Amino acid sequence: MTAVSPLAPKAFPDLPVVAGVRFAAHECGLRYRDRPDLLLAEMALGTTAAGVFTRSLTASAPVLWCREALAGGQARALVVNSGNSNAFTGAAGVASVERTVKAAAAAVGCAPGEVFVASTGTIGVPLDDGKITAALPGMIATLSAEAWPQAARAIMTTDTFPKAASRTARIGGVRVTIAGICKGSGMIAPDMATMLGYVFTDAKIPAPLLQRLLARGADRSFNAVTVDGDTSTSDTLMLFATGQANHPPVTDERGLGDFRRALEAVLTDLAHQIVRDGEGATKFVEIRVTGAASARAARRIGLAIGNSPLVKTAIAGEDANWGRVVMAVGKAGEKADRDRLVIAIGGVRITENGAAVPGYDEAPVVAHMKGADILIEVDVGVGRGRATVWTCDLTHGYIDINGSYRT
Amino acid sequence: MTAVSPLAPKAFPDLPVVAGVRFAAHECGLRYRDRPDLLLAEMALGTTAAGVFTRSLTASAPVLWCREALAGGQARALVVNSGNSNAFTGAAGVASVERTVKAAAAAVGCAPGEVFVASTGTIGVPLDDGKITAALPGMIATLSAEAWPQAARAIMTTDTFPKAASRTARIGGVRVTIAGICKGSGMIAPDMATMLGYVFTDAKIPAPLLQRLLARGADRSFNAVTVDGDTSTSDTLMLFATGQANHPPVTDERGLGDFRRALEAVLTDLAHQIVRDGEGATKFVEIRVTGAASARAARRIGLAIGNSPLVKTAIAGEDANWGRVVMAVGKAGEKADRDRLVIAIGGVRITENGAAVPGYDEAPVVAHMKGADILIEVDVGVGRGRATVWTCDLTHGYIDINGSYRT
Numbered sequence: 138m139t140a141v142s143p144l145a146p147k148a149f150p151d152l153p154v155v156a157g158v159r160f161a162a163h164e165c166g167l168r169y170r171d172r173p174d175l176l177l178a179e180m181a182l183g184t185t186a187a188g189v190f191t192r193s194l195t196a197s198a199p200v201l202w203c204r205e206a207l208a209g210g211q212a213r214a215l216v217v218n219s220g221n222s223n224a225f226t227g228a229a230g231v232a233s234v235e236r237t238v239k240a241a242a243a244a245v246g247c248a249p250g251e252v253f254v255a256s257t258g259t260i261g262v263p264l265d266d267g268k269i270t271a272a273l274p275g276m277i278a279t280l281s282a283e284a285w286p287q288a289a290r291a292i293m294t295t296d297t298f299p300k301a302a303s304r305t306a307r308i309g310g311v312r313v314t315i316a317g318i319c320k321g322s323g324m325i326a327p328d329m330a331t332m333l334g335y336v337f338t339d340a341k342i343p344a345p346l347l348q349r350l351l352a353r354g355a356d357r358s359f360n361a362v363t364v365d366g367d368t369s370t371s372d373t374l375m376l377f378a379t380g381q382a383n384h385p386p387v388t389d390e391r392g393l394g395d396f397r398r399a400l401e402a403v404l405t406d407l408a409h410q411i412v413r414d415g416e417g418a419t420k421f422v423e424i425r426v427t428g429a430a431s432a433r434a435a436r437r438i439g440l441a442i443g444n445s446p447l448v449k450t451a452i453a454g455e456d457a458n459w460g461r462v463v464m465a466v467g468k469a470g471e472k473a474d475r476d477r478l479v480i481a482i483g484g485v486r487i488t489e490n491g492a493a494v495p496g497y498d499e500a501p502v503v504a505h506m507k508g509a510d511i512l513i514e515v516d517v518g519v520g521r522g523r524a525t526v527w528t529c530d531l532t533h534g535y536i537d538i539n540g541s542y543r544t
Numbered sequence: 545m546t547a548v549s550p551l552a553p554k555a556f557p558d559l560p561v562v563a564g565v566r567f568a569a570h571e572c573g574l575r576y577r578d579r580p581d582l583l584l585a586e587m588a589l590g591t592t593a594a595g596v597f598t599r600s601l602t603a604s605a606p607v608l609w610c611r612e613a614l615a616g617g618q619a620r621a622l623v624v625n626s627g628n629s630n631a632f633t634g635a636a637g638v639a640s641v642e643r644t645v646k647a648a649a650a651a652v653g654c655a656p657g658e659v660f661v662a663s664t665g666t667i668g669v670p671l672d673d674g675k676i677t678a679a680l681p682g683m684i685a686t687l688s689a690e691a692w693p694q695a696a697r698a699i700m701t702t703d704t705f706p707k708a709a710s711r712t713a714r715i716g717g718v719r720v721t722i723a724g725i726c727k728g729s730g731m732i733a734p735d736m737a738t739m740l741g742y743v744f745t746d747a748k749i750p751a752p753l754l755q756r757l758l759a760r761g762a763d764r765s766f767n768a769v770t771v772d773g774d775t776s777t778s779d780t781l782m783l784f785a786t787g788q789a790n791h792p793p794v795t796d797e798r799g800l801g802d803f804r805r806a807l808e809a810v811l812t813d814l815a816h817q818i819v820r821d822g823e824g825a826t827k828f829v830e831i832r833v834t835g836a837a838s839a840r841a842a843r844r845i846g847l848a849i850g851n852s853p854l855v856k857t858a859i860a861g862e863d864a865n866w867g868r869v870v871m872a873v874g875k876a877g878e879k880a881d882r883d884r885l886v887i888a889i890g891g892v893r894i895t896e897n898g899a900a901v902p903g904y905d906e907a908p909v910v911a912h913m914k915g916a917d918i919l920i921e922v923d924v925g926v927g928r929g930r931a932t933v934w935t936c937d938l939t940h941g942y943i944d945i946n947g948s949y950r951t
Contacts, residue, residue, distance in 0.1 A: 195874030195882045225870050227883070227899030260867035261900050365853040368875035446772040446853070446938075447946055454947030460667035463632050467602030468775035475602045476634070492634030493668050531853075533943050539854055540861030540939075 144413035144421050144509060144529070145298040152285040152303050152316050156339040157181030157379025159280035162287035165268040168220025168258055173291035175269060177276045178215040178335070179245050181379045186212035186253065187347040189355045191372035197224035199254045200371055202234045206250050210344030212377050213247035215335060216254045216269065217292050219320075223256035223264040224370040233266040240270035244277050255333050255373050257320065258294055289318040292333055295538065296322045296414050302406035306340075306399035309392055311384035313340040315403050319374075321411040322364075334359065334374040334407055340396060341380035342387055349390070350397055351376040358404035361436065362527045364415035365535070366444035376400070412527045417534025420452050422511045422527065428479075429522035434471040438517060439526030441469035449531035452511055457502040459487045466517060477518025484512065551820035551828050551916060551936070552705040559692040559710050559723050563746040564588035564786025566687035569694035572675040575627025575665055580698035582676060584683045585622040585742070586652050591786045593619035593660065594754040596762045598779035604631035605641045606661045607778055613657050617751030619784050620654035622742060623661045623676065624699050626727075630663035630671040631777040640673040647677035651684050662740050662780050664727065665701055696725040699740055702945065703729045703821050709813035713747075713806035716799060718791035720747040722810050726781075728818040729771075741766065741781040741814055747803060748787035749794055756797070757804055758783040765811035768843065769934045771822040772942070773851035783807070819934045824941025827859050829918045829934065835886075836929035841878040845924060846933030848876035856938035859918055864909040866894045873924060884925025891919065 158180055162173035188207050190200050216237055223230045238252045245252075256264060289299035303316035317336030342350070355374055387393060413421055424442050429435035442448055442465040451458040459480050466473050476491035483505025486494055505511065511530075565587055569580035595614050597607050623644055630637045645659045652659075663671060696706035710723035724743030749757070762781055794800060820828055831849050836842035849855055849872040858865040866887050873880050883898035890912025893901055912918065918937075 191874075192877075193871070193874030194876075194878075194880050195870050195885070225867065225882070225895070225899060227897050229899065260870065261895075367852055367854050367871060370871055370874055445774055446942070447774050450943055450946035453943065456947065460632065463602050463667065464600070464774060464777055467598075467600030467777055469601075470599075471601075473601050475632070478602070488632070488668075490634050492632060492636065492670075531943065532947075533940055535853070536857055536860065536938065536940050536943060539857035540863065 141297045142414045142418060144418055146410065149286055149299055150301055150303065152301050153314050154282040155314050155316050155337045155379065156381035157184060158337045158377070159282050160284040160288040161276035161279045161281070162284060162291040163272045163276050165272045167218055167265060167268055173287055174219045175272055176217040176288050176291040177241070177273060178288065179280050180212055180214065180377055181381060182213070184212045184377050184379045185210055185342060185344040185347050186375060186377050187344060187351040188373065188375040189352055191369055193368050193370045195225065195370050197222055197256065197371045198226065198230035198234045199223055199256050200373060202238065203253050203373065206253060209250045211251050212253055213251040214241045214245040216241045216252065216273070217333065218256050218269055219292055219294050220258040221256055221262055221264045222258050222260045222371050224260040226261065226263050229263050233264040236266050237269050240273045244273045253375060255371065257292065257333055257371055260370065285318065292318065292320045294320065294322070295416070296320050298414060300407055300410040300414070302403045304399040304402045306396040308340055308387060308396055309385035311382055313338055313382045313384065313396065315399050317403055317407060319407040319411060322414045322416050332359065332369060332372045332411060336376045336403055338378050339382040340378050341382060341384065342378045346387065346390065347376055347378055350393070350400055354401045354404045357401060358408040361525060362408045362412050363440055363443045364412065364529055409527060412529050415529035416538045417532040418529030419532055420509055420511050420530040422452060422513065422529060424526045424528065425514045426517065427523045428516035428518045428520060430472045430520040431522040432524055435522040435524035436526060437471050438466055438469040438473070438515065439524050441465045442513065442515065443526045443528035446531055449528065452506070453530035453532045455506040457482060457499055457506050462513060462515060466515060472519045473517035474519050479516040479518065481514040482512070548704045549821045549825060551825055553817065556693055556706055557708050557710065559708055560721050561689040562721050562723050562744045562786065563788035564591060565744045565784070566689050567691040567695040568683035568686045568688070569691060569698040570679050570683050572679045574625055574672060574675060580694055581626045582679055583624040583695050583698040584648070584680060585695065586687055587620050587784055588786045588788060589620070591619045591784050592617055592749060592751040592754050593782060593784050594751060594758040595780065595782040596759055598776055600775055600777045602632065602777050604629055604663065604778045605633065605637035606630055606663050607780060609641045609645065610660050610780065613660060616657045618658050619660055620658040621648045621652040623648045623659065623680070624740065625663050625676055626699055626701050627665040628663055628669055628671045629665050629667045629778050631667040633668065633670050636670050640671040643673050644676050647680045651680045660782060662778065664699065664740055664778055667777065692725065699725065699727045701727065701729070702823070703727050705821060707814055707817040707821070709810045711806040711809045713803040715747055715794060715803055716792035718789055720745055720789045720791065720803065722806050724810055724814060726814040726818060729821045729823050739766065739776060739779045739818060743783045743810055745783070745785050746789040747785050748789060748791065749785045753794070753796065754783055754785055757800070757807055761808045761811045764808060765815040768932060769815045769819050770847055770850045771819065771936055816934060819936050822936035823945045824939040825936030826939055827916055827918050827937040829859060829920065829936060831933045831935065832921045833924065834930045835923035835925045835927060837879045837927040838929040839931055842929040842931035843933060844878050845873055845876040845880070845922065846931050848872045849920065849922065850933045850935035853938055856935065859913070860937035860939045862913040864889060864906055864913050869920060869922065873922060879926045880924035881926050886923040886925065888921040889919070
């Protein structure tokens, strides 16, 4: 179970410094041993913040705190622990967040409302925040702008590899950097160990604008991947802009096209890594839906395919069982024309006129199914809406990991 | 894979004759060998019909036929084959249905609009209806009111046991019989082998009233079970009333209370058997949701729990992982009060005030998880809506069956 996913990138990427951000990782022993489990990120004065959070109605105490703090739009510190999610911990959980925030604000020298927190791991167990608050003051001395690998490792739970990505972009001719880390071994990992993502840039972008960019980028990246269709109580994606880059002021989205594309590339890269570390995954699956009534309809159809246990087990079994894709399109609840539905796997067109293509030769599709990267294309024949969704296969590994996580 | 489910009933039930219905089963060799794969049911003149069908937008040709035929409200024949679902077979599939209907109408001596059909099995493969139409005339001679076991077997695909149930009821003091069969090894079995259910009664009930009774009954039975959340292209549930019983005429639901309860009992019994034959199932799970904003909201919450791969794998692993139930309630998208959420497993209350019950003792819950029948109760604390949903666990068996169905 600790073997690295066969779909993992070959190496941890070489991440650039983002001016105005420094990291410290620490082993405070909440659950794991011999690895860091606490991350502190310190950000320069003037850093703006944006965030998107789980829509779960049983969201964790840290998520509730972040949603409120985000109203201020400013960030100076981020504290993330792994090993305990501080979810479903009642009033005690709220008090833990308050003590953690207070300690981080004192250590960094900022207001509590500029501190963001997250917890990931087992749920329903009170968080021993004393270990966190005791560690924070000493971590200030170890802050480093280059500690990306340590930062990425500190937030891992059942992840089999640390996840990071970066891009550069130009704003008004000036080069800016976008870099981030994330964790997650499933749309939700066991016990809501969940998805967390933190992206940093040295660009100077007002908080409301930053929020719009992040929300749109998340929609096409983190909101377009699924491992098991389960939604965590703690899912968090944040973007911090330190404003250290020397580009002309921006007040609206004009001139941010290159930044937006680079941000989306970072978010997509990170989201793909989560799928590649999906619990038990042996195949990375891209599902491209076209011809839907709207982009939203296309994504719902894509997720219906990507979440179908029958589609996912067929992929695990390297079975070119396109009938299950037909089924998933049918159950999505979005407009589709059965007789104009075109399904292609690995670039090979399989259906037309409401039936299999005459003389359909399965051989090249079977060969494609044996690879690690699977492409499923579906045109539902009713409009111009399109979306791409990514998922992994459903294997015995998933059952092994999730049938015995706590025992 | 051919072993009988550990959750199967001990024996096939002893089903009563329903006056006005006779069955013939035949081996026509569409896919299976050494077992019947074709069912003909003949019903008395004056039989009324009701049906509920899949909501899939890629519904099969037989489903489309039945929906149309149902407008007439009369039934004289039912033809069901297993081994090929005649789904996603284009114009050829429609022609197959027409030839089958015509042959059955000729054999029984009725109008085509009084013939109902269904096909279950592999999809996307043209149906060799010649084998069916050739067999039908000869099957007339073998019709028998007592051939329930053969009828139940003829419609099986990956089912590991035949499924049937019956009850009696009184209408105006006169005893009537309700008996039926169904098949399905999952909400959808592999390749849309799907769920089919046929229930017969000797009561005399007008078609519109029969339809209302069936729709309501299906809602609390077949629409409240899930194995994998996938929806078939062929799901069909029909109720036929032969009118042979000598009770006073009924024109509305008054006086049908006992019938309605008995019908619901038959439907629920059949639906439970499908869950008990769920692919790879080792546990039968009842999920009772109370305190929801509405009955509909309660069912959506129940299905979110019952469809969650993380909940289902935890049950397979006999892990009392109640945190995953919290997660599933949160993701259901229905109103719930995290701080009033009460979760009980095996009758043991686990949560209150947004956290675990102080001093929660897991021992009795762990013991309950080791049994074959699991009870999860959830009160979401916002209203009076309630619903019960049934599901099974998600095991290696499911992956085995579905990763290699066609190969």
